[in-house]
Amino acid sequence: MTEKIMENVWKGMKTTGNVDEEDKEIYLFGFYQGLIFLLNLVTALLTGIILDMFLESVLFLICFIPLRIFAGGYHAKTQFRCYVMSTVTTVILLYLIAFLQKNMGVEAIALYIIATCIIWKLAPVQDKNKPLDLDEQKKYRKRVHSLLIIISCISGCLYFWGIYVVPAVVVCVVCQLSIVLIWGKLKNHAHGCTSTV
Known part of the structure; x- marks a missing residue:
């Protein structure tokens, strides 16, 4: 078919x-x-509409997609598994974003700092289907670092102005990406695929 x-x-x-x-x-x-x-993309936006969190879903995609492209990390074996995992993760993260908007405290900030350090250190994590040469690894790492600095500055400013939606989204994006990178690193290690940078 x-x-x-x-x-x-x-x-x-x-x-x-x-x-x-x-x-x-x-x-x-x-x-x-x-x-x-x-x-x-459409599923994530529809999920946002269904949960009455369209703005949050748009902000999540704006922050997550560029970071994910350059940071790499774990990839599911099949497209169907990837789709299911992405959909379930989106629902969970949208609920977490809603929670953090009302409960943004020291714990969330500490978690964000830890997750940022993990991404800063590990990215990019290549996949066996998309190996990166040394120049690509350096270029991707630089872009990930730049993106992290930009979203950190924007979300930090908005947090101090009392606008919590963007900081909540950024905390969730960075925490999710750090997990994806660790998972990808472990998968690569198990299959004998290591990064040279």
């Missing part, structure tokens, strides 16, 4: 653009990955 759909997609690509047959797998892989990303 999927093969038939992808074959029709390829035919459509060939009629609308200048694409080479030898690049078919690359184009179809990119198209498929784009669809999966879009599905995850």
Whole structure:
């Protein structure tokens, strides 16, 4: 079924653009990955709407996606497992964000500092399907560090102004990402795949 759909997609690509047959797998892989990303995005936003937390879901995606792209970390073995895990995690994190907006205290800040240090030290954590050379690792690490500094400054300022939604989102994003990186690091260690930076 999927093969038939992808074959029709390829035919459509060939009629609308200048694409080479030898690049078919690359184009179809990119198209498929784009669809999966879009599905995850729409699901996260719909979850936010259902829980009456649309703003929080948008802020979560804005903070999480760039960090996740450059930091790497654990990846599920199948797209379906990834989708289920992402959906369940989104629901849990949205509830945590709601809780933290009313209960942002010293514990949350301490947790944020610890999680930030973990990301700062570990990122990027490569995956066996996406190995990174030395230059890419340095470039990705620098981007992760820059993003952490930016979101920390913004959320810190908003916290002191009494606006807690962004700090709550940032605490959850950073804590989740630190777990994903540790998990990815452990998975790599178990499979003998290590980072050189």
